[in-house]
Amino acid sequence: MNNSYGSADSNLYGGNTAALDMARTFLARVFGWMTLGLLTTAGVSWWVAGTPEVRDFIFGSKVVFYGLIIAQFAIVLLFGAAARRLPTAGVAALFLAYSALMGSTLAAVFLVYELGSVGSTFIITAGTFGGMAAFGYVTKSDLSKAGAIAGMAVIGLVIAAVVNMFMHSSTMDMVISFVGVLIFVVLTAWDVQKLKAIGSEATPAEAGKYALFGALTLYMDFINLFLFMLRFFGNRRD
Numbered sequence: 001m002n003n004s005y006g007s008a009d010s011n012l013y014g015g016n017t018a019a020l021d022m023a024r025t026f027l028a029r030v031f032g033w034m035t036l037g038l039l040t041t042a043g044v045s046w047w048v049a050g051t052p053e054v055r056d057f058i059f060g061s062k063v064v065f066y067g068l069i070i071a072q073f074a075i076v077l078l079f080g081a082a083a084r085r086l087p088t089a090g091v092a093a094l095f096l097a098y099s100a101l102m103g104s105t106l107a108a109v110f111l112v113y114e115l116g117s118v119g120s121t122f123i124i125t126a127g128t129f130g131g132m133a134a135f136g137y138v139t140k141s142d143l144s145k146a147g148a149i150a151g152m153a154v155i156g157l158v159i160a161a162v163v164n165m166f167m168h169s170s171t172m173d174m175v176i177s178f179v180g181v182l183i184f185v186v187l188t189a190w191d192v193q194k195l196k197a198i199g200s201e202a203t204p205a206e207a208g209k210y211a212l213f214g215a216l217t218l219y220m221d222f223i224n225l226f227l228f229m230l231r232f233f234g235n236r237r238d
Helices: 004-012 019-052 052-061 062-085 088-106 108-112 115-138 142-166 170-201 204-233
Strands: none
Touching: 019 052, 019 088, 019 108, 019 142, 019 170, 052 062, 052 108, 062 088, 062 204, 088 108, 088 204, 108 115, 115 170, 115 204, 142 170, 170 204
16 A cells, blocks of 8 residues: 555655555554453443342442452562563453453443433544544654653643542642543553554564553553543533
8 A cells, every 4th residue: 555654654764665564463453352351441340330139239339439440450460570481362351351341440420421421422532542542553653751751740740640549639630630641641642653663573472462561551542531521521410
C-alpha cells in the first residue's frame, strides 16, 4: 500500500519493510487483545449492574468491593513476574481475569450515570484514544521525555485524589479530572510508540506475551481516560 503513513514508516525503519510488517502485525495483536479485554469488562459490568443478587453482593459489602479492588492491583503488580512463568495462554487468561474483575467494580458506572451519557462518553473516549494512538504510531518525534513526565505525574495525581477524598472539593475534583485526561492522552501516544518499537524487534516466541503486556498497558490507558472523561460528560442519575 502506497500512502504517506507507509512512506513515513519506511523512512523511520530505514526501508526495512520486514521490521515494519512485524510492528504492524504486533500492534494488531495488541489492539485485538485490548479490545477483547474492554468487551469483557463491559459485559461483566452490564451483567453485574443488571443482576440484583450479584450487584448487592459486591456493592453491599465493603469487604467484597475493596477485596476486588485489591485483587486488581495485585494482578497488575504481579503480572510481569507471573507472565514469565506462565505460557502465553496462561498470560491471556490472567489478562481476561483482570478485565473481568475490573468489570465487576466498574458496574458502579451504570448505577451512578445515565446510560446515554455513559455511551456517549465511551464514544468520545474511543475517538480521543484512537487519535492519540494514531499520533503515537506515525510521529517521528521521540515521545519518551513527555511520556516519562506523564508517568511520574500519575503518582501526583493519585496523591491529589486521595487528599481530595477528605477535602471533598468539587473544584479540585475537576482539576484532577482535567489533568488526568491530559496525562493519559500523552501516555496513550507514548505507549503506542514504545509498542511499535517493541513489535519491530520481538521474535515470534516473544511476540505473544509482549502483545498481552501491551494490551494491558493500553487497556489501563483507555479505562483511566474513560473514567476521567466521565467526570465531564457523564450525567448522574437523580
